[in-house]
Amino acid sequence: MKKPLFTLIFIFLLTACAPFATAAPTAMPEPSQTPMVSEQATAAELSPTKQGQAEPAKKPKGRNQPAAPTSTNADFVAAEILGRPTDTSVTVNVVPATPMTIYYEYGTESGAYTLQTAPQSAAANMPLETLIEGLRPNTRYYYRINHNGVAGAEHSFVTQRAPGSTFTFDIQGDSHPERVKNQFDASLYVKTLSSAAADRPDFYIAIGDDFSVDTLKDVNPETVRALYVNQRQWLGTVGAPIFLVNGNHEQASLANLDGTPDNVAVWAQTSRNTYFPQPAPDSFYTGDAEPVEHIGLLRDYYAWTWGDALFMVIDPYWHSPQTVDNQFGVDRDQKKNRDLWNVTLGDAQYQWFKHTLETSTARYKFVFTHHVLGTGRGGVELAGGYEWGDAPHFAAHRPGWNQTIQQVMAANHVTIFFQGHDHIFVKQELDGVIYQTLPEPANPNYSWENETAYQSGEKFPNSGHLRVTVSPAGITVEYVRSYLGQPDEVTFSYTVE
Ligand SMILES: [Fe+2]
Numbered sequence: 001m002k003k004p005l006f007t008l009i010f011i012f013l014l015t016a017c018a019p020f021a022t023a024a025p026t027a028m029p030e031p032s033q034t035p036m037v038s039e040q041a042t043a044a045e046l047s048p049t050k051q052g053q054a055e056p057a058k059k060p061k062g063r064n065q066p067a068a069p070t071s072t073n074a075d076f077v078a079a080e081i082l083g084r085p086t087d088t089s090v091t092v093n094v095v096p097a098t099p100m101t102i103y104y105e106y107g108t109e110s111g112a113y114t115l116q117t118a119p120q121s122a123a124a125n126m127p128l129e130t131l132i133e134g135l136r137p138n139t140r141y142y143y144r145i146n147h148n149g150v151a152g153a154e155h156s157f158v159t160q161r162a163p164g165s166t167f168t169f170d171i172q173g174d175s176h177p178e179r180v181k182n183q184f185d186a187s188l189y190v191k192t193l194s195s196a197a198a199d200r201p202d203f204y205i206a207i208g209d210d211f212s213v214d215t216l217k218d219v220n221p222e223t224v225r226a227l228y229v230n231q232r233q234w235l236g237t238v239g240a241p242i243f244l245v246n247g248n249h250e251q252a253s254l255a256n257l258d259g260t261p262d263n264v265a266v267w268a269q270t271s272r273n274t275y276f277p278q279p280a281p282d283s284f285y286t287g288d289a290e291p292v293e294h295i296g297l298l299r300d301y302y303a304w305t306w307g308d309a310l311f312m313v314i315d316p317y318w319h320s321p322q323t324v325d326n327q328f329g330v331d332r333d334q335k336k337n338r339d340l341w342n343v344t345l346g347d348a349q350y351q352w353f354k355h356t357l358e359t360s361t362a363r364y365k366f367v368f369t370h371h372v373l374g375t376g377r378g379g380v381e382l383a384g385g386y387e388w389g390d391a392p393h394f395a396a397h398r399p400g401w402n403q404t405i406q407q408v409m410a411a412n413h414v415t416i417f418f419q420g421h422d423h424i425f426v427k428q429e430l431d432g433v434i435y436q437t438l439p440e441p442a443n444p445n446y447s448w449e450n451e452t453a454y455q456s457g458e459k460f461p462n463s464g465h466l467r468v469t470v471s472p473a474g475i476t477v478e479y480v481r482s483y484l485g486q487p488d489e490v491t492f493s494y495t496v497e
Helices: 003-023 048-054 186-198 221-238 264-275 332-337 347-359 391-397 405-411
Strands: 076-083 090-096 100-107 120-122 128-132 140-147 155-158 167-172 204-206 242-244 302-306 309-313 364-368 416-419 425-430 433-437 458-460 464-471 474-483 486-496
Touching: 076 221, 076 242, 090 100, 090 140, 100 128, 120 128, 167 186, 186 221, 186 464, 186 474, 204 221, 221 264, 309 347, 347 405, 405 433, 425 486, 458 486
Parallel strands: 167 204, 204 242, 309 364, 364 416, 416 433
Antiparallel strands: 076 090, 090 128, 100 120, 100 140, 140 155, 167 464, 302 309, 425 433, 425 458, 464 474, 474 486
């Protein structure tokens, strides 16, 4: 795309797209089930300079984030994003800006689309979901959207890898788009995501604190929804299925429920599941099967197998009656009054976690959550505490559970436990389990955050993402650091056989 044309389109989007995002219905729409595709911007098109223009010049703390254009195509509020990949399907979600007819063309060769989904009628500002199914396992598919007869750009995805395959997945730590200049620079985020896209990962995992509601000036369905729409402009550029992990700043938690549909937890979780297709238990995924009033299935903890690896996402926030970290609307100082024995994964999640690990025959096992216990600072430093690891006092506090979380992971040979929250790269190990803390993807100060909380391990400052390659020879983890104005570099890597 030529720069003058791009600039004109971009200026148009700034004036034309923002109103769509704020004019959408108050009620959270359920994604329609239909096929679709869009002109998704590539990471290259969203150059740091251009993308930077979409950001407000200043974002004072305590203000609502303005809705930003999330697609370079004015026909869409948000370009397509992938989710829920299985052995035979993938789900695509797109948000049209105007009513339109959508279908997807796809096939196993680039440019040769031998199949297509049924046309669907899509409404303006309403996420439209399409299940592309009947696919072959262990196969790369190429697809493109067709809207109102106009074909979009080609993208691709991979169905479940077979055992013995070599593949890559990528993962990022807390993006915190609300912390502009302090911990977030949009141009740097685009650069990190562009680097991730170049890895052609089978999927991309975001570890939480990507949709912070607790610094919004006004918290209501629309302002919460805008956080999820806005994040699409970035995560959508990776071009891989996105898995979300719940963070404390999402405020999607049991402790925030009040029995009505009008509270921040309902708004956050509903927005999340409306704008990002996440897994629920089915023939491919296991996970949280308990619906919650005013939300439905939470899709907050889930597991799947891909190649030789088991992937498990666990959620500390949705099953703890006690507030886990900062309580919404309450001064953070109140955190010190908690009894952390009251913070829990809950019985259903614990039993699922233990059973899944005990019955998995996968050679490698990965566990992802926002943080040990969902709160605090540090990795292995906290792993001996409370439900996570206080074995001597466990029976008194968790009758019927015979192992702490750490004991369950160690006994079942979890390869790597991934966490965020502390905004720094640290690799540690405890009882044969690697504790991998994730850096921020877009911190322009490249700072060491919470470094003093870590008394051991390999430590590196921000920013960047992790590239994890799984192969029959073992696992390679690389910290790919991103810099403004400089090439990316692999700062540190390690292998696990
Ligand atoms: Fe964070």
